[in-house]
Amino acid sequence: METDMLTALRSIPRFANVEAEDIEMTRLGGLTNQNWKVERNGEVFVLRIAGAGTNDYIDRANEEINARAAARAQVGAEIIHCEPSIGLMLARYIPGVVTMSPALFKQRAGSPGRAAKVLKRMHGSGQRFAKRFELFAMIEEYKALLAKLGATLPEGYDAAVAQAGAVRQALDARPVPLAPCHCDPLCENFLDDGRRMWLVDWEYSGMNDPWWDLGDLSVEAGFDAAQDSELLSAYCAGEPPAWAVGRTTIYKAMCDLLWTLWGLIQHANRNPADDFWAYALNRFQRCQALMGSAEFPRHLAAIGEMPQG
Numbered sequence: 446m447e448t449d450m451l452t453a454l455r456s457i458p459r460f461a462n463v464e465a466e467d468i469e470m471t472r473l474g475g476l477t478n479q480n481w482k483v484e485r486n487g488e489v490f491v492l493r494i495a496g497a498g499t500n501d502y503i504d505r506a507n508e509e510i511n512a513r514a515a516a517r518a519q520v521g522a523e524i525i526h527c528e529p530s531i532g533l534m535l536a537r538y539i540p541g542v543v544t545m546s547p548a549l550f551k552q553r554a555g556s557p558g559r560a561a562k563v564l565k566r567m568h569g570s571g572q573r574f575a576k577r578f579e580l581f582a583m584i585e586e587y588k589a590l591l592a593k594l595g596a597t598l599p600e601g602y603d604a605a606v607a608q609a610g611a612v613r614q615a616l617d618a619r620p621v622p623l624a625p626c627h628c629d630p631l632c633e634n635f636l637d638d639g640r641r642m643w644l645v646d647w648e649y650s651g652m653n654d655p656w657w658d659l660g661d662l663s664v665e666a667g668f669d670a671a672q673d674s675e676l677l678s679a680y681c682a683g684e685p686p687a688w689a690v691g692r693t694t695i696y697k698a699m700c701d702l703l704w705t706l707w708g709l710i711q712h713a714n715r716n717p718a719d720d721f722w723a724y725a726l727n728r729f730q731r732c733q734a735l736m737g738s739a740e741f742p743r744h745l746a747a748i749g750e751m752p753q754g
Contacts, residue, residue, distance in 0.1 A: 495532020505529035518570035578651030584614035587706035660696030691747030701732035705722035
C-alpha cells in the first residue's frame with residue numbers, strides 16, 4: 446500500500462524524484478479512498494488516492510473546482526495539485542485540528558454551533574460551485590448504476606421514493622436560493638481547533654438547498670434534540686423558525702433515502718472498509734421510521750410556512 450502511495454506521489458511534479466526516506470507517511474481514515482499525511486522538509490500535506498470504482502459516481506472535475514472555491518472561502522484546505530482523471534488530490538494539511546466524530550461532537554463543547562458557523566460561511570461565501578446537487582436526479586442515477594451492477598434494492602425502497610414525491614412537491618413550492626453546499630457532511634469531514642472548524646472532502650459538493658447540509662450533519666452525527674437546537678440556533682443566529690426546523694428534519698429522511706443507495710454501491714463494489722449492506726439497511730430503516738412518524742407530516746406542512754420573496 447505504501448508503494449502505491451509513493452507511485453501516486455511521484456506523479457506530482459514537486460515529488461517526482463522523492464524516495465521513501467525523504468518523507469514521513471501516516472495513513473489517515475477514509476471509507477472509500479486512501480488518505481495519507483505526507484511530511485517533507487517542514488511542509489505537511491494530505492494526499493488523497495481515489496478508491497476503486499468511485500469515478501463511476503463522482504465527478505472529479507467538479508470536485509476540484511469546488512474544493513478550490515472552498516479554499517478561497519477559507520472554509521477548506523488549500524489545493525496544491527489535482528488530477529481529476531484518476532482522482533488524485535494533494536492538499537495543504539491544516540495543523541492544530543481534531544478530526545471530528547459523533548462522540549467528539551458530544552464531548553467538545555460548542556461543536557454543533559461551530560459546525561453551523563462553518564456551513565453558514567460556505568453557504569454565504571458567494572462562491573459558485575460547478576454543478577447542482579439534485580437529490581431526486583441522484584437517486585435515479587444511483588439506481589441505474591445499481592441495476593448495472595446487478596444489485597438488489599431493499600424491500601420497500603421504491604415505495605419510499607414514491608412517498609417522497611410529497612416532499613419534492615413541498616420543497617418545490619417553497620424554494621430557497623441555491624448555495625454552495627458540502628452535501629456530504631460526515632463528522633469526519635469537519636476539522637475543529639476548539640474555536641472554529643474547517644471542512645474537507647468535496648466529492649459530492651454542489652449548489653444545493655443549504656438546509657440539506659444541516660439535516661445531513663444531524664443524521665451523521667446522531668444529534669439529540671439539544672444538539673439540533675444548538676446547530677439551528679447558531680445557524681439562524683437566534684430561535685429557528687418552524688419552517689427551518691421542518692426543512693432540516695425533512696432532509697434528515699431524504700439524506701438517508703439517498704445514502705442508502707450509496708451504501709449499496711459500496712457493497713456491490715465489495716468495498717472492504719465496512720459492512721455496507723448493514724450500513725444501507727440501517728439507513729433505510731431510519732428513513733422509513735422518520736417518514737412514518739407522527740411528526741413527519743407536521744414538519745412537511747411547516748415548510749409551507751416559509752415566507753416567500
